[in-house]
Amino acid sequence: MIARRIINAYGTNTRLSGGLMAPEVVAAMAQAAQSCFEMQDVQAAASRAIVEATGAEAGIVTAGAAAALMLGAAACMARLDPAAMNRLPDTDGLPNEFIVSRSQRNMYDRSLRVAGGQIVEVGIPDRLSGPGVRDASAGEIAEAMTPRTAAVFHLAGVDAEPPLDDLVRVAHARGIPVLVDAAAQLPPASNLRRFIDQGADLVCFSGGKAIGGPQASGILCGRQDLVSSALVQMLDLDLPEPQFVAPPEFAPLNQLRFLPHHGIGRVAKVGKEEVAGLIAALRRFVAEEPATRTARWNARLAVLDVPGAVLVPDGAKPGLPLLELRFADRAAAERAEAMLRARDPAVHVDASRIRRGVLAVNPIALDDADLPELAAALRAVLPAA
Numbered sequence: 001m002i003a004r005r006i007i008n009a010y011g012t013n014t015r016l017s018g019g020l021m022a023p024e025v026v027a028a029m030a031q032a033a034q035s036c037f038e039m040q041d042v043q044a045a046a047s048r049a050i051v052e053a054t055g056a057e058a059g060i061v062t063a064g065a066a067a068a069l070m071l072g073a074a075a076c077m078a079r080l081d082p083a084a085m086n087r088l089p090d091t092d093g094l095p096n097e098f099i100v101s102r103s104q105r106n107m108y109d110r111s112l113r114v115a116g117g118q119i120v121e122v123g124i125p126d127r128l129s130g131p132g133v134r135d136a137s138a139g140e141i142a143e144a145m146t147p148r149t150a151a152v153f154h155l156a157g158v159d160a161e162p163p164l165d166d167l168v169r170v171a172h173a174r175g176i177p178v179l180v181d182a183a184a185q186l187p188p189a190s191n192l193r194r195f196i197d198q199g200a201d202l203v204c205f206s207g208g209k210a211i212g213g214p215q216a217s218g219i220l221c222g223r224q225d226l227v228s229s230a231l232v233q234m235l236d237l238d239l240p241e242p243q244f245v246a247p248p249e250f251a252p253l254n255q256l257r258f259l260p261h262h263g264i265g266r267v268a269k270v271g272k273e274e275v276a277g278l279i280a281a282l283r284r285f286v287a288e289e290p291a292t293r294t295a296r297w298n299a300r301l302a303v304l305d306v307p308g309a310v311l312v313p314d315g316a317k318p319g320l321p322l323l324e325l326r327f328a329d330r331a332a333a334e335r336a337e338a339m340l341r342a343r344d345p346a347v348h349v350d351a352s353r354i355r356r357g358v359l360a361v362n363p364i365a366l367d368d369a370d371l372p373e374l375a376a377a378l379r380a381v382l383p384a385a
Ligand SMILES: *Cc1c(COP(=O)(O)O)cnc(C)c1O
Pocket: 014, 063, 064, 065, 066, 067, 108, 181, 182, 183, 184, 205, 206, 207, 208, 217, 218
């Protein structure tokens, strides 16, 4: 063990090292590590697997969804202009504005700024005020579009406003791409296709969350020209220019006026191991019936059998069950949470609803071998109903 092990009943949080990989995913990574390849061929294999799973024109594996966002932003600004790629993150003379509904601002949108983008906030998230009902409208988003607009940015989610369909309509009317952060929108597995079907030009997913791939992997998929731009801005280009030949999956790269330097994504490279692991995990995720996956998670929570705990569906992720521990108030929940973390091994539970006095067990990153220990820990903090 490289560090003190924890029992992860929180979820696939990066802070807690993500989830666990299936043996066949680990095997795919180990096998990839035993040979060498040209990386554009490795990414071409990724593209074929991602296209099959998402219905997008093309896809690449990135160093996480946050890196996918950075690369997607870079692609929206530089397109297929190698001179623009060489300038990033300096954006003089380039469209560099990303229009976003103010209610969708979040800590991951920094990725857009890392690439050189500027965030243009629109609307008033009045529905979050208590009496209010309104949020940014598609009309307000359209009003913010100028020749400096690089893309409309959308954080996917059940409560996301304005709806993606409306954003796509107003953006495409002006020839502006829509970039979607769907990092944590799985399950349901149907979301792999949903945002592409709705017309999004680029969609980002985490590889290390529900897909069950390597923790430091992600997916960027969408339009072939934009995905190809993102890829060339990540690849190592330390080769004589005539030697660079893009595989058919990234054919637009063979039209570049010249080969750019190492791009902005070179700081977030992915290895062959991550690509191989992500492909194996994605195939596995798509092959498993959603009902089978839910049954597997339900069975894991059923083993816990904690008196007073309540099985509920996760409101944001259809198919994911949670086991809720309900306390009298926030202070009581905080005391219980601290007691769980003080154990050896430390137990981390989902504390995102602790303001309401609720802790939850998320089955997704749990090791079955830890269930008896976890059950004992929960019984110790939860007064039987
Ligand atoms: C997790 C997450 C990310 C980052 O994903 P990584 O794969 O960890 O880089 C980005 N956006 C949202 C909304 C997320 O939940």
